[in-house]
Amino acid sequence: MFGEPIVGMMSEPNGSKCWSCGAVAPAGDVCPECGRLQPFPAGSGHWDVLGLERRLVLDRADLEQRFHRLNRRLHPDYFRLRAPDEQAISLGAAASVNTAYRALRDPVSRVEYLLELEGMGLGTAGQAKPPADLFEEILELQETRMELQTADPEEAPALRARLEAARSELEGRRAGTEAALTACFPEWDAGDDAARRRVLGRMRDILATRAYLRTVLRDLGAALTVPSDGGQPD
Secondary structure, eight states, X not given: OOOGGGGGOOEEXXXXXXXXXXXXXXXXXXXXXXXXXXOOXXXXXXXXXXXXXXXXXXXXXXHHHHHHHHHHHHOGGGGTTSOHHHHHHHHHHHHHHHHHHHHHHSHHHHHHHXXXXXXXXXXXXXXXXXXXXXXXXXXXXXXXXXHHHTOOTTTHHHHHHHHHHHHHHHHHHHHHHHHHHHHTHHHHHHOOHHHHHHHHHHHHHHHHHHHHHHXXXXXXXXXXXXXXXXXXXX
């Protein structure tokens, strides 16, 4: 990921061995002995890169401060006159910081990343199944969408209004899944291994519901943009 210097890195109690001079040096910073930029260890996770404990409850201001501090330290422009190995380390480390920040700043992507780490990722879209309490409603919406495609001009406004109302309700439900997701964060942070596993399963189900609702909302939006009478949609 960062080029050849990573291969020779060895872990030490207070850092890793510098790829250039062999002194103990902090990852993602310059070696105190030779001044060479050090890469993050291979396999570093997003929390590791940003110097955080693996927790779901994060302070957004602290996260941004860490990101900007690391971005200034590692930006490739500061290393454009250095040796190719060090330029490559800068590019790789800066990319790792950007990726980590993008993943952790959003609560949903934060959980998605954690689930992937724990081997519980949602995987394909087939994992997103209709919630039991919405099954009948979704079937009715599908029928209404089909009716709208062939509706007479006199019937179309009522069908569109029904779909618009359903879209508003489902958008509220989707927002509710995000609130339910973040409500799980303190429990996961404070739990033991068994409790965390249970919370992960619950969050995975919430994300699956959210994914399904997003698909339904996307289809509703597409249906409402297609005119049913050959003219422009309302």
